[in-house]
Amino acid sequence: MLAIISLLLALVIGASFYLKWKHSYWSRRGVPYMEPEFFFGNFKKASLGKMLPSEVIVKAYYEFKSIGAKFGGIYFAYTPIWIPLDTALIKQLLQKDYWNFAGRGNFYHHKNDILTNHLAFSEGAGWKSLRAKLSPAFSSGKVKNMFHIIDRVGDQAESIVMDLCKRNQPLSIKEVQACFSIDVIASCAFGIDSNSLDNPNNELRQHSRKLFTPNFLSRLLEQFVNWDVLNFLGYSGLGKDADNFFVKLISDMINYRDKNNVTRQDFLQLMLNLRQKENTADGNEKNVLARDEVISNSFLLYGAGSGTVSSNMSFLMYEMARHPEIQEKARREIWEVCKYDPEYKVTYEDLHNLKYCDMIINETLRIHTSVTEVRRMCTTDYQVPGTNVTIQKGTFVLIPIWALHNDPDYYENPKEFNPENFGEEKKADRKNAPFFPFGEGIRSCIGMRFALIQMKLAMVKYLKHFKYELNSKTPKDIQYEASPVAIEPKGNVLFDIKKVDIENYI
Numbered sequence: 001m002l003a004i005i006s007l008l009l010a011l012v013i014g015a016s017f018y019l020k021w022k023h024s025y026w027s028r029r030g031v032p033y034m035e036p037e038f039f040f041g042n043f044k045k046a047s048l049g050k051m052l053p054s055e056v057i058v059k060a061y062y063e064f065k066s067i068g069a070k071f072g073g074i075y076f077a078y079t080p081i082w083i084p085l086d087t088a089l090i091k092q093l094l095q096k097d098y099w100n101f102a103g104r105g106n107f108y109h110h111k112n113d114i115l116t117n118h119l120a121f122s123e124g125a126g127w128k129s130l131r132a133k134l135s136p137a138f139s140s141g142k143v144k145n146m147f148h149i150i151d152r153v154g155d156q157a158e159s160i161v162m163d164l165c166k167r168n169q170p171l172s173i174k175e176v177q178a179c180f181s182i183d184v185i186a187s188c189a190f191g192i193d194s195n196s197l198d199n200p201n202n203e204l205r206q207h208s209r210k211l212f213t214p215n216f217l218s219r220l221l222e223q224f225v226n227w228d229v230l231n232f233l234g235y236s237g238l239g240k241d242a243d244n245f246f247v248k249l250i251s252d253m254i255n256y257r258d259k260n261n262v263t264r265q266d267f268l269q270l271m272l273n274l275r276q277k278e279n280t281a282d283g284n285e286k287n288v289l290a291r292d293e294v295i296s297n298s299f300l301l302y303g304a305g306s307g308t309v310s311s312n313m314s315f316l317m318y319e320m321a322r323h324p325e326i327q328e329k330a331r332r333e334i335w336e337v338c339k340y341d342p343e344y345k346v347t348y349e350d351l352h353n354l355k356y357c358d359m360i361i362n363e364t365l366r367i368h369t370s371v372t373e374v375r376r377m378c379t380t381d382y383q384v385p386g387t388n389v390t391i392q393k394g395t396f397v398l399i400p401i402w403a404l405h406n407d408p409d410y411y412e413n414p415k416e417f418n419p420e421n422f423g424e425e426k427k428a429d430r431k432n433a434p435f436f437p438f439g440e441g442i443r444s445c446i447g448m449r450f451a452l453i454q455m456k457l458a459m460v461k462y463l464k465h466f467k468y469e470l471n472s473k474t475p476k477d478i479q480y481e482a483s484p485v486a487i488e489p490k491g492n493v494l495f496d497i498k499k500v501d502i503e504n505y506i
């Protein structure tokens, strides 16, 4: 008995020394660090729901900045994460030295977990080749071809607002915008009319809700258990239900198009066109894009393109309701572009003339940076320039863009919503101020152009005919909640709607 107790005691003491040693990783490397706590590292409050994970990164940013450090280290449980804060260093990592950080370190299994075998999770040469194949699908010409899809869904959103206005009901912006974004991207990435605006509880929406619900337990499992073991045990990054649903949905659509010779101008078609054969170096033939790659990348565009746009539009409209004078200025610009005609249909080209709306979008992306960090994994040992610190291969890197965008050293009164931050007058100051809501460098967001067009057209649809005020149930101060792809405004955000008096604008 005594022997067993002694053995257990020795194991406990050994384990505790080992875990302490794991938590000394950054101090052993001479990197400033935030003091970790047992088991949780620096994410105890975040794990207990008392803080957002993104707020932990903001806290770390200011802690390191207060001691004049250019970078620092934190721990997710026992996994070290490196946080660079110096803007010159960040630019170097994302641009000149991007090849040292050619991965993101997400959970994926190429053979068995089809939906995670896509551009955003791929690394190195595989990523580079896939990115080159997919990039043409996001050119301005291709995005312009999809404008009519966004416009049609936008009209539907506009009539929903009209209907609510007539019935004197408040608008739940998160709900309507989520359906708006899902319908646009489902049409462009899967080629289906999902009709979430008319039927918010359809099957696609239900599976999407699960997809966008953060799952801390999964993230922990992925950190602690070998990925091949997880896969052997039947674990999938998204859950089996979601896997089966989305794979079947996209496969059915591919089969339908192949069988009926149907073509459309959307992302799915552009990827299907890449299935033609190419010659490989060894003289064989292979598809430029395999069928599974079409499925996983369609799914990626859906996942990356719906949550991000909808959270940003919800923040933007929240700010409009909080700032009636800014809302009014945007509306006047929209009427001007619409040639003061209530029936005028805005064109793709017209959107370029909405300069003040652009400023509002940028200010929203600055202050509420929905993708709060740019994530990388170090793929070859990297000596930080001007130091003797080496970041080891396999280290996670988080670039704290939300913190940088709200740092008073770069933006005066950073918590004040001020579109003038992106006006002509501040152009010179902006050169030194960090602003990269879509990331930076060769791996920045591939969907940026598509996202910006969608947001601007959504502004036209929401603002031209209606005014918004905060409903009494909606807090004046914006609070945040997390989703796996973005942060979004907390809770149900309701606005009271009034139809504008057209006489004031024509």
Ligand code: HEM
Residues within 6 Å of the ligand: 119, 120, 121, 131, 300, 301, 302, 304, 305, 306, 308, 309, 312, 370, 371, 373, 374, 375, 437, 438, 439, 440, 441, 443, 444, 445, 446, 447, 448, 450, 451
């Ligand atoms: C306002 C909306 C959006 C924001 C704020 C946003 C932000 C970002 C950010 C910060 C990244 C990481 C960039 C980096 O690592 O340097 C990213 C990557 C990506 N985004 Fe977006 N995004 C948005 C909309 C979209 C849309 C609409 C799509 C697709 C239609 C999309 C597809 C992607 C993809 C595929 C990647 C991975 C690119 C790669 O690894 O090569 N995003 N996005």
